[in-house]
Amino acid sequence: MSMQLWVVQTLNGLQLGVMLFLMSAGLTLVFGIMNLINLAHGSLYMLGAYLAATFQALTGSFFIACLLAVPLVMGIGMLMEMSILRRLYDRDHLDQVLATFALILFFNELVRMTWGPQAYFMAIPESLSGTVEILPGIPYPAYRLTIVLAGSGVAVGLYLFIGRTRLGMIIRAGATHREMVGALGVNIKLLYTFVFGMGAAMAGFAGMMAGPILSVETGMGEPIMILAFVVIVIGGIGSVRGAFAAAVLVGVADTFGRILLPPALSSMAIYILMAGVLCFRPQGLFPAHG
Amino acid sequence: MLELKNIHSYYGTTQALFGIDIEIHAGEMVSLLGRNGMGKTTTVRSILGLTRPRQGTVTFQGRDIFGAPPYRIAQMGIGLVPEGRQIFPTLTVRENLVATAYRGKNGRRPWTPADIYELFPVLAQRTRQPGSRLSGGEQQMLAIGRALMTHPKLLILDEATEGLAPRVRAQIWDCLENLKSAGLSILVIDKHLDALTRICDRHYIIEKGRIVWRGDSFKLKADPAVRQDYLGV
Ligand SMILES: Nc1ncnc2c1ncn2[C@@H]1O[C@H](COP(=O)(O)OP(=O)(O)OP(=O)(O)O)[C@@H](O)[C@H]1O
Numbered sequence A: 001m002s003m004q005l006w007v008v009q010t011l012n013g014l015q016l017g018v019m020l021f022l023m024s025a026g027l028t029l030v031f032g033i034m035n036l037i038n039l040a041h042g043s044l045y046m047l048g049a050y051l052a053a054t055f056q057a058l059t060g061s062f063f064i065a066c067l068l069a070v071p072l073v074m075g076i077g078m079l080m081e082m083s084i085l086r087r088l089y090d091r092d093h094l095d096q097v098l099a100t101f102a103l104i105l106f107f108n109e110l111v112r113m114t115w116g117p118q119a120y121f122m123a124i125p126e127s128l129s130g131t132v133e134i135l136p137g138i139p140y141p142a143y144r145l146t147i148v149l150a151g152s153g154v155a156v157g158l159y160l161f162i163g164r165t166r167l168g169m170i171i172r173a174g175a176t177h178r179e180m181v182g183a184l185g186v187n188i189k190l191l192y193t194f195v196f197g198m199g200a201a202m203a204g205f206a207g208m209m210a211g212p213i214l215s216v217e218t219g220m221g222e223p224i225m226i227l228a229f230v231v232i233v234i235g236g237i238g239s240v241r242g243a244f245a246a247a248v249l250v251g252v253a254d255t256f257g258r259i260l261l262p263p264a265l266s267s268m269a270i271y272i273l274m275a276g277v278l279c280f281r282p283q284g285l286f287p288a289h290g
Numbered sequence B: 001m002l003e004l005k006n007i008h009s010y011y012g013t014t015q016a017l018f019g020i021d022i023e024i025h026a027g028e029m030v031s032l033l034g035r036n037g038m039g040k041t042t043t044v045r046s047i048l049g050l051t052r053p054r055q056g057t058v059t060f061q062g063r064d065i066f067g068a069p070p071y072r073i074a075q076m077g078i079g080l081v082p083e084g085r086q087i088f089p090t091l092t093v094r095e096n097l098v099a100t101a102y103r104g105k106n107g108r109r110p111w112t113p114a115d116i117y118e119l120f121p122v123l124a125q126r127t128r129q130p131g132s133r134l135s136g137g138e139q140q141m142l143a144i145g146r147a148l149m150t151h152p153k154l155l156i157l158d159e160a161t162e163g164l165a166p167r168v169r170a171q172i173w174d175c176l177e178n179l180k181s182a183g184l185s186i187l188v189i190d191k192h193l194d195a196l197t198r199i200c201d202r203h204y205i206i207e208k209g210r211i212v213w214r215g216d217s218f219k220l221k222a223d224p225a226v227r228q229d230y231l232g233v
């Protein structure tokens, strides 16, 4: 394999990895802290893409679309938590899966009614439509590179937020001792709504970034959700650090699996990876609570 | 300051408290005594709203707090040092102190981590260690520090010195005495009668979910029958 292919595929793998991280960060926090399996997380991804595409069409600017779409998806996520998901925390996982699966159907139908059944077009912003020469003689699409950088930026930001800020401390404390955090004066319900909103914002951001390179259509959130679940299991449920490591691992493994392995095996590559990791570390790479 | 009247609490359908009355005045240190499983922890949980009583009234500083969510009750000025300590294991010592600390601007002087380290110097050497790595005594000191950081007017300690070495125990009692003389009200649950009769003003004894005896330290010391019947000492 040529040097060029290696570099480009590695970047593609990283790009898929940061996308997966943006999806799985919220998922793993919500699963780890609230003990909620939220299948409808992919719907927030889809909404991020549709809303950004719409705002882009209205304003003509990708960046304004981003500034509008991400907070809006965060708000939708928080409303979803307050109105529906909050009631599911104490229910068993089967109830959660059923209820959030219903939400997927609801959102897919809502999108179809609002935007129509055809895929919706979203353009790569003008300023990022070219290529960048990352190494002499190796060009790479600027937009894809932006995804890698923006996603990594969000990852670092989230890591610092959880690790260094007071709110981050409370989130970590709440993951192991929810009742005690409340007994020390913290409004847990509000905290949960906020954590959920953060996860929703990241999912919306991922959907928005994916919009111009994948097709914006109903059900676009489901395939990436499956990969995101693989990621949080490999990373260790509840661990943001684990989600990041696993997302990059899965992204790179999936990308190289496609070019190095025969087709029958390549679609299984990440599941084999998952089985391998769980064999040696049943709690995932970075078990969240000791 | 705190008044419980006729509190009835349940776990599911089993009743654990049968009409508890307790009163704590400002600046007082009061103990709640009783053998295992008599309802001491349930009483604490009922005060904080962690277990919601089915019946009764709870007032704190003249305000009705019955049925309020725990975080509201805590914010009004009740600091909890819970049974089993419940230190946040994945947070460092310092983070345990600051995560849930009170953040008021004016008025009461906030406790700072430095104040807590002065109170318990062993913690000062371990500020960056995770809570899970502390010994039992250190965890209890941290739990007290964490509760103080919320700037309580009433401190509640459930099993204040359980499982601690005599020297650490003595340190905790000293600390409580100092806090009391600084004006804090304290409700303490523990098994060490000698220390409690020395530092507390008044005592309640709970038996199967009912208050069966109340009185001051002098009266408790003078009444061996009560100690025999309800505390088994
Ligand atoms: N979570 C629970 N579910 C059901 N019953 C409980 C629960 N917690 C306590 N109980 C019961 O309620 C009664 C009072 O328990 P509580 O924990 O208040 O006692 P305690 O005086 O604090 O005892 P200890 O000295 O062992 O801490 C006991 O009979 C106990 O079995």
Ligand SMILES: [Mg+2]
Binding pocket: B040, B041, B042, B083, B158
């Ligand atoms: Mg108890």
